[in-house]
Amino acid sequence: MQTSNSLALPVGTTLDRFINKQQEAFPYSTGELSQLLRDIALASKIINREINRAGLIDITGAFGSNNVQGEAQQKLDIIANIRFIRALVNGGQVVGILSEEDDEIIQTGNVNSKYVVAMDPLDGSSNIDVNVSIGTIFSIYRRVSEIGTPATSEDFLQGGRKQVAAGYILYGSSTIMVYSTGKGVNAFTYENSLGEYFLSHTSMEMPQDGKIYSVNEAYFNQFSNPIRQFIENLRNESGCMARYIGSLVADFHRNLLKGGIYLYPPTRKASNGKLRLLYECYPLAYLIEQAGGKASNGQEDILDIVPTSIHQRTIVYLGSEKLVDKLTSDLDAFNNTIVQQLATSL
Numbered sequence: 001m002q003t004s005n006s007l008a009l010p011v012g013t014t015l016d017r018f019i020n021k022q023q024e025a026f027p028y029s030t031g032e033l034s035q036l037l038r039d040i041a042l043a044s045k046i047i048n049r050e051i052n053r054a055g056l057i058d059i060t061g062a063f064g065s066n067n068v069q070g071e072a073q074q075k076l077d078i079i080a081n082i083r084f085i086r087a088l089v090n091g092g093q094v095v096g097i098l099s100e101e102d103d104e105i106i107q108t109g110n111v112n113s114k115y116v117v118a119m120d121p122l123d124g125s126s127n128i129d130v131n132v133s134i135g136t137i138f139s140i141y142r143r144v145s146e147i148g149t150p151a152t153s154e155d156f157l158q159g160g161r162k163q164v165a166a167g168y169i170l171y172g173s174s175t176i177m178v179y180s181t182g183k184g185v186n187a188f189t190y191e192n193s194l195g196e197y198f199l200s201h202t203s204m205e206m207p208q209d210g211k212i213y214s215v216n217e218a219y220f221n222q223f224s225n226p227i228r229q230f231i232e233n234l235r236n237e238s239g240c241m242a243r244y245i246g247s248l249v250a251d252f253h254r255n256l257l258k259g260g261i262y263l264y265p266p267t268r269k270a271s272n273g274k275l276r277l278l279y280e281c282y283p284l285a286y287l288i289e290q291a292g293g294k295a296s297n298g299q300e301d302i303l304d305i306v307p308t309s310i311h312q313r314t315i316v317y318l319g320s321e322k323l324v325d326k327l328t329s330d331l332d333a334f335n336n337t338i339v340q341q342l343a344t345s346l
């Protein structure tokens, strides 16, 4: 028997209402962080629209320049970068921005603002032309430089555990914004017809173990013995699956939901790892720890790495607690063996 209520099912909690609710727990808050989160959501809505039209207007393909990493910038990289910078400048809550797409820190002119944002405005953008999911990654810090002055690199080099908030937007089969401010991880799915994000995943918890491993197997022969052995053990484990999209946010999001491990070990081309510490690995490490997973560079937690430069890279293993613990213990055992062999050879 249908009731009147089932005729009009509730649409759920909007991102805006969720942000406001979270702010209520901080009676002395001014609303600046809340507004900053809204500004990020707004920029993502604009980028979502442009990504969805990419095939119809001339914004696919390479822009013709390289970023600080020496990588060919896609047109949508540039567009996403402009959209986020514009939203953060106009939003007024951020004094400085660190972007993968810009060599230097971007000064917004909002010198009395108390936050800075580090971001990869559009990660995995080489996948755009082939319609594969891509993502934005962001990390928010409270500035350490004096209010009333421009942002400094020290504002961004505070270390991963100083993040006030972190998150990503995945532009996939649906567009979803996932973020944490240190009290768990929540996700909001975008309803295009209403132009709103709605709460779709509450207090996300990463499975403690998993059957998925994500690594670029083309580099397999370049990996160290313990990494190769770890991967071979997973391959031989019943039910284990290799899933690698080559788009970090998409690989991360799937593993966060289903359990698994993403590996970017040292390669000949990237001996210190490929992924960037400040605007890729720190925010994802913050999220994965909030969801009960782990993030390591093989020696220490990603969030404990002391940063030295704003575009530095790191080796990274992001995943279910049991998988990351197994990998780091394998790496420790291997390193100890090497040390013992060296000691006996002297």
Ligand code: AMP
Pocket (backbone or CB within 6 Å): 019, 020, 022, 023, 026, 028, 029, 030, 031, 032, 033, 034, 164, 181
């Ligand atoms: P504000 O004065 O608005 O920048 O907030 C001060 C602090 O309160 C922030 O740095 C957060 O630690 C916390 N806070 C304020 N608003 C929120 C929110 N919407 N969600 C989570 N934490 C918040």
Ligand code: P6P
Pocket (backbone or CB within 6 Å): 123, 124, 125, 126, 216, 246, 247, 248, 249, 251, 274, 275
């Ligand atoms: P590779 C995209 O360029 C990216 O930064 C991540 O999104 C992705 O996980 C990784 O690099 C892919 O790198 O060397 O496997 O192509």
